[in-house]
Amino acid sequence: MPKSIEQICAGLDIAARFRQPMRRLTSLRVGGEIACVAFPDTPEKAAKLVQQLDESGQRWSPLGYGTNLLVADGPLDRVAVSVRSLTAPARFDGLRVTVPAGxxxxxxxxQCADRGLSGIEGLSPIPGSVGGAVKMNAGSHGYEIADVIESVEVAQDGRVVTLPRAAIDFAYRHSPFTERDLILGATLRLRPGDAEASRAAIAEYRRHRAATQPVNANSAGCIFKNPRSGPATGRLIDELGLKGETIGGATISPCHANFIVTNGAARADDIFALIERIRQRVRAARGVELEMEVKVWD
Ligand SMILES: Cc1cc2nc3c(=O)[nH]c(=O)nc-3n(C[C@H](O)[C@H](O)[C@H](O)COP(=O)(O)OP(=O)(O)OC[C@H]3O[C@@H](n4cnc5c(N)ncnc54)[C@H](O)[C@@H]3O)c2cc1C
Structure with missing residues (x-):
């Protein structure tokens, strides 16, 4: 008989919480109850956990800080494998730094800036985990995390395996990692820099963010990717006069049109409806098919 989630987590000494509302685990603050959230505290335990979940036929999904996730309203019959407890200290070695996914x-x-290591300053306003950033190939201000990755640790067959950068095909906001892959950590290789210059650049990127994006509202960052050519998605939506449009508790941000912001009463269905409205209007007016950047769990 296959093991239950409770048995698997207890056997591996992994903390687990059952029937958790996803609205508390995502920055959009929507989402129904998930069957279980598991918090492995070492990469080795995490690798064994997902192997045993696979063997017992349990559906699971990796969960970082939930800043790029739109979770449906209904109950979710799956296990979120949270990397929140994978937070061992960063290990610095010359120009390299190795960090866990959480x-x-x-x-x-x-920390890199303080040590005079340069190459990721533009990523400073991205509010997620390192694992989530690798999965999404997060980027901003002309920087992408893929540019500095030397290797990525993943769970494979119950073990922690290191993949070199050359084996990983990154693209704009895309990595080859699927829902069946759990990223456990990464090693980045940076450039020698100047601590003061890096700190000043970070402050400037954050100031720019605060002036151009609704940084204090509930959101998941940009909802859609930018098209390969032509105006950015935010501009396309803005030009159609859609800023401020509201369905239920979800609103197209008056500050940045590619952000949907929510109030405490929002449901995921409000956001899905707004997404559909934007897509239809952009398709009809501009012939552009918008592609989601935010990941959906339904
Ligand atoms: C205000 C705001 C501003 C933002 N600005 C930017 C920006 O400028 N640029 C940008 O790229 N993004 C931006 N984002 C989106 C988001 O912060 C990034 O995509 C971030 O990298 C997601 O990390 P996370 O830990 O929150 O991932 P989550 O939201 O938890 O997960 C996102 C996806 O990655 C998967 N995942 C998470 N962790 C792992 C793991 N360890 N192994 C395998 N898969 C995993 C999840 O299953 C899911 O599919 C912004 C979001 C907000 C709220």
Missing amino acids: YSLPRLVN
Whole structure:
């Protein structure tokens, strides 16, 4: 008989919480109850956990800080494997730094700057985990995390395996990692820099963000990717006069048209409806098919 989630987590000494509302685990603050959230505290335990979940036929999904996730309203019959407890200290070695998947990306950017390591300053306003950033190939201000990755640790057959950068095909906001892949950590290789210059650049990127994006509202960052050519998605939506449009508790941000912001009463269905409205209007007016950047769990 296959093991239950409770048995698997207890056997591996992994903390687990059952029937958790996803609205508390995502920055959009929507989402129904998930069957279980598991918090492995070492990469080795995490690798064994997902192997045993696979063997017992349990559906699971990796969960970082939930800043790029839109979770549907209904109950979700799956296990979120959270990397929140994979937060061992960053290991610096010359120009290299190795961090676990649960490490905060903004924290890592600050620490690199303080040590005079340059190459990721533009990633400082991205509020996710390192694992989530690798999965999404997060980027901003002309920087992408893929540009500095030397290797990525993933779970394979119950073990922690290191993949070299050359084996990983990154693209704009895309990595080859699927829902069946759990990223456990990464090694980045940076450039020698100047601590003061890096800190000043970070402050400027953050100031620019605060002036151009609704940084204090509930959101998941940009909802759609930018088209390969032509105007950015935010501009396309803005030009159609859609800023401020509201369905239920979800609104197209008056500050940045590629952001949907929510109030405490929002449901995921409000956001899905707004997404559909934007897509239809952009398709009809501009012939552009918008592609989602935010990941959906339904
Ligand atoms: C205000 C705001 C501003 C933002 N600005 C930017 C920006 O400028 N540029 C940008 O690129 N993004 C931006 N984002 C989006 C988001 O912060 C990034 O995509 C971030 O990298 C997601 O990390 P996370 O830990 O929150 O991932 P999550 O939201 O938890 O997960 C996102 C996806 O990655 C998967 N995943 C997460 N962790 C792992 C793992 N360890 N192994 C395998 N898969 C995993 C999840 O299953 C899911 O499919 C912004 C978001 C907000 C709220």
